Amino acid sequence: MLIAQISDPHVRADGGGAAGIDGGERLARALARAAARAPRPAAIVLSGDLVERGEHAEYERLAAIVRACPLPIWPMTGNHDDRDAMAAVFPRVARADDGRWRYAVVVGGVRLIVTDSLEPGRASGRLGDAQLGWLDATLASDAGTPAIVFVHHPPPSTGFTHIDRSALVDADALAQVIRRHRCVVRVACGHLHVPLTMNWAGTTLTACPSVAHRFALDLRAGGRIAARSAPGAFQLHRWHDGALHTYTVSLDEEEPT
Numbered sequence: 001m002l003i004a005q006i007s008d009p010h011v012r013a014d015g016g017g018a019a020g021i022d023g024g025e026r027l028a029r030a031l032a033r034a035a036a037r038a039p040r041p042a043a044i045v046l047s048g049d050l051v052e053r054g055e056h057a058e059y060e061r062l063a064a065i066v067r068a069c070p071l072p073i074w075p076m077t078g079n080h081d082d083r084d085a086m087a088a089v090f091p092r093v094a095r096a097d098d099g100r101w102r103y104a105v106v107v108g109g110v111r112l113i114v115t116d117s118l119e120p121g122r123a124s125g126r127l128g129d130a131q132l133g134w135l136d137a138t139l140a141s142d143a144g145t146p147a148i149v150f151v152h153h154p155p156p157s158t159g160f161t162h163i164d165r166s167a168l169v170d171a172d173a174l175a176q177v178i179r180r181h182r183c184v185v186r187v188a189c190g191h192l193h194v195p196l197t198m199n200w201a202g203t204t205l206t207a208c209p210s211v212a213h214r215f216a217l218d219l220r221a222g223g224r225i226a227a228r229s230a231p232g233a234f235q236l237h238r239w240h241d242g243a244l245h246t247y248t249v250s251l252d253e254e255e256p257t
């Protein structure tokens with residue numbers, strides 16, 4: 001069973017983007033590639049920063065792109081998104097009463113638990129006590145089913161100075177929740193724009209690279225943010241025999257024939 005994760009397309013209405021990359025074109029190509037694969041992914045998670053400025057025109061372009069995809073798409077917010085404007089793109093996804101895009105779905109025997117770490121006006125993320133309580137209860141309600149917890153913002157320990165400054169501010173509280181539930185086979189993030197794998201909270205945490213621009217891998221103290229051109233990539237999470245395998249697929253690779 002495969003789940004595709006596509007992250008941080010930063011779609012703009014005008015086709016522009018950081019490092020000269022059109023995130024909309026990249027997202028369209030990644031969705032087509034994921035849908036054309038054999039075996040076919042059971043679903044696709046878009047892990048935040050779906051658009052660049054949270055504007056309606058950007059979401060209109062995003063809607064046209066996702067409409068062309070035959071696979072189920074599960075969206076989440078990133079710090080560049082607007083909760084209400086996003087609703088026009090995904091009318092069938094039920095949001096929480098407070099408007100957050102947090103929900104859980106079962107796909108192929110694995111639970112996808114999507115959280116919403118957007119704090120409007122800030123680059124950093126926060127889940128908040130209410131959402132952490134919901135996550136705790138949701139995990140407890142089905143302890144026998146493996147769960148992937150999706151959070152846009154990683155914890156502030158990546159070594160990227162600029163990302164750590166805009167990380168998940170209540171990561172310690174999230175770690176406490178995750179540690180209580182052995183069913184969590186992965187915490188899957190975006191935000192970093194480069195791939196990362198780390199041990200965290202008694203499980204594995206991964207960050208999916210952006211399908212659009214990358215950030216230069218600068219692990220020096222005080223390293224600054226720098227957008228870089230890259231071919232774009234997405235990830236395939238393969239649940240098999242009690243383990244979650246994660247592959248990174250570059251858009252410039254040829255598909256097997």
Ligand SMILES: [Zn+2]
Nearest residue numbers: 008049078191
């Ligand atoms: Zn981003």
